[in-house]
Amino acid sequence: MELGENRFLVVGLGVTGIETSKFLRGAGALVKATDSRDAADLSEAAEELVAGGMEVRCGTHARDLFEWADTIVLSPGVRFNLSEIINARANGKIIISEIELAWNFIAKPVIGITGTNGKTTTTSILSEMLKRSGMKIFTGGNIGTPLISVAGEDDEYDFLLLELSSFQLQGIRNFAPHIAAILNISPDHLDHHSSMEEYEAAKLGLFANQSEDDWAVFNADDPVIARGSDSFRAKKVSFATRNKDTDVYIEEDEIVFREFSFCLRNSALVGEHNRENIMAAAAIAAIAGCGKESVQKSINEFRPLPHRMEFVLTVGGVDVYNDSKSTTPLSTLRAIESITPPIVLLAGGKDKGTDYDCLKEAVASRVKALVLIGEIKEKMNAQLGTFAQTICTDSIEEATRSALALCEAGDTLLFSPGCSSFDMFSSYEERGNLFKEIVRNV
Numbered sequence: 001m002e003l004g005e006n007r008f009l010v011v012g013l014g015v016t017g018i019e020t021s022k023f024l025r026g027a028g029a030l031v032k033a034t035d036s037r038d039a040a041d042l043s044e045a046a047e048e049l050v051a052g053g054m055e056v057r058c059g060t061h062a063r064d065l066f067e068w069a070d071t072i073v074l075s076p077g078v079r080f081n082l083s084e085i086i087n088a089r090a091n092g093k094i095i096i097s098e099i100e101l102a103w104n105f106i107a108k109p110v111i112g113i114t115g116t117n118g119k120t121t122t123t124s125i126l127s128e129m130l131k132r133s134g135m136k137i138f139t140g141g142n143i144g145t146p147l148i149s150v151a152g153e154d155d156e157y158d159f160l161l162l163e164l165s166s167f168q169l170q171g172i173r174n175f176a177p178h179i180a181a182i183l184n185i186s187p188d189h190l191d192h193h194s195s196m197e198e199y200e201a202a203k204l205g206l207f208a209n210q211s212e213d214d215w216a217v218f219n220a221d222d223p224v225i226a227r228g229s230d231s232f233r234a235k236k237v238s239f240a241t242r243n244k245d246t247d248v249y250i251e252e253d254e255i256v257f258r259e260f261s262f263c264l265r266n267s268a269l270v271g272e273h274n275r276e277n278i279m280a281a282a283a284i285a286a287i288a289g290c291g292k293e294s295v296q297k298s299i300n301e302f303r304p305l306p307h308r309m310e311f312v313l314t315v316g317g318v319d320v321y322n323d324s325k326s327t328t329p330l331s332t333l334r335a336i337e338s339i340t341p342p343i344v345l346l347a348g349g350k351d352k353g354t355d356y357d358c359l360k361e362a363v364a365s366r367v368k369a370l371v372l373i374g375e376i377k378e379k380m381n382a383q384l385g386t387f388a389q390t391i392c393t394d395s396i397e398e399a400t401r402s403a404l405a406l407c408e409a410g411d412t413l414l415f416s417p418g419c420s421s422f423d424m425f426s427s428y429e430e431r432g433n434l435f436k437e438i439v440r441n442v
Helices: 015-026 044-051 063-068 083-090 098-103 119-132 196-207 223-231 272-288 292-301 329-337 357-366 377-384 396-406 428-441
Strands: 007-011 030-035 056-058 071-074 094-097 110-114 137-141 159-163 179-182 215-219 235-239 248-251 254-257 260-263 310-315 318-322 343-347 367-372 389-392 412-415
Touching (some): 007 063, 015 030, 015 098, 030 063, 044 056, 063 083, 071 083, 110 196, 110 272, 119 292, 179 272, 235 248, 248 272, 260 292, 272 292, 310 428, 343 396, 357 367, 357 377, 396 412, 396 428
Parallel strands (some): 030 056, 071 094, 110 159, 110 179, 137 159, 318 412, 343 367, 367 389
Antiparallel strands (some): 254 260
8 A cells, every 4th residue: 555645534543543643654644533532531642643743633523534535544443334434435535444554564474363252262372372383473453452553564473463353354455364263253243333244244354355375264153154155265274163074173072173183171261162262273373383282282271361251269159250251142142051050140231232032041041040230231131031030230239249149059150241341331351350359349
C-alpha cells in the first residue's frame, strides 16, 4: 500500500487506534482521528497525538472528516454499520481494519487464530509450543499488542502469531495468513454485527485470501465451518474430538496428527472444548516445524488462563470455578459439560442479542440451581427458569452469596456468565476478580 498522498482517518482511539495513528504519522501519511467518546475519557496517549499536532476530534464523528479521507481505518469494536461508515463506503471510500493496514508492511509469515470461543487459550499454548522449539514469536492482535506496532519492523521474528476477532476480520481485503485456524463459530456479537450471516462471513474470511501454499486448520465438528470448507483453497487440516475421519483426531488420551502423537493425560485444561483447542495448537505447531518434545511439554505444563475455568477454592466441600471470560451461551455450555454435576450456575450480564436455547438440556440435566444477574436476567429466566430452581438477583455480591447458600458438599459453584460484562463492569477481568474476592471473603 502506497501511503503517499492517501488521506487516512482512524476511527476509535483505544490502544489499537493510538498505535495506528502513530504508525501512519511516523510513515509520513496524512492522518486524522475521531472518537465518539469525550476527550476527558481518552487516554494520555490520545492527548499526546493532539499535542504533536495531529487533528483529533472527540464526542462525535464529524461528517467532514469522513468526506476528507480516502481510507478509513476502524479500530476493533467500531461497528461497520454506523451511518458514517455506510455513507463513506457508498461514496467510494476504502474501509479497512488495522490488521489489513498492517498486513501491507509485514514480511514474516503470519499465523492467525479465530473462533467464537477458545482463541486466547489456543493462541497462548501455541505461543509456548513455538517458543519452546526455539522460535522467535510475536504474539498479538486481539491478545495484547496490535499488529501495527511491528509493521515494517518484524525482521527479528520467525512467525507473527495473531488472535483475531470478528471485528478485525470484518475489515480485511487482502490479509492472508500462512497458517490459519478457526476453532468454532456460534452466535456472538449480534449487537455489533447486522446478522449472524455477517458474523459467520467475518470469521470464515480468515481463509478467504489464502493460496494453495498456505494451511487452513479447522474444526470439522462445527457445522458452519464444515459447510464453508469446500471453498478453502489452502491445504486443509481438519480436527474433531468426536470422530477419527479427520486429519487430527483423538485415540484414547492421545492427539494423533500424521506421524505425531501427543498425550493429553497430564493436561490441566479440562473439557472437550479445551481438547479442541489443544488439537488446533498441536497441529499448527507441527506444521510450523516444532519438535514433538516441545509440544508435549507445553501441553503438560500449560495452566488455565485467569477467568477461564479457573479453579478458585474449595469451601465446605464445594469446588468454586471462575469462568468470567465466558461471554457466549456456547462457552457456558462447554463449561457446564466439563464439570461433574450437581452444579449451581451463576450467569448473566449484558444482552448481546443471542438466545440461550442451547443451554436448556444441560441446565435440566446438570444444573440444580440457577442464579442470574445483569440486564439479561429476565430473558434468561424466561428461557431457562423452568429447567432448574432459579433466582434473579441485583448484584454480583448478592448472586454469589445466594449461590453459595444453595450449594451443598459435593456440589460445584460455576460462575460462567454467558454474556458480556459491560452492563455492570468495565471488563470480564473486573467481573471475575470481584467474584473471586467475594468468594474468598465469604
